[in-house]
Amino acid sequence: MKDNEPTLRGIEDYNTLKGPKKRVVWAVIISGLLIGAIFFAAKTYYGNVNDSLPLHDAIGKVPLK
Template structure:
């Protein structure tokens, strides 16, 4: 029984990407970097969240069934 999954050596553009595939890969990379930059910019602009709730309760004994 032969597996139907592709191997790296059977993919025709394994070593180099050409044409539209290369453009799509670069577009995805650039969009990811832009989204990351927007989140970093928002974090610096709005600052850190200071709305944490302090919890001072300690667990003395964990109930076990």
């Protein structure tokens, strides 16, 4: 029994997609690019975090039950 669903093992499988399936693939690609662009813009705008608090606490002895 051969499954009619594309496997996307090769670029030829994408060419067999039609209708809603092809739109879903494009929606996922565009969404990923938009989310990546938002994160890149936020990283560029806010830059590195320089306001972190230094921690000087050391663990002395861990109590055992």
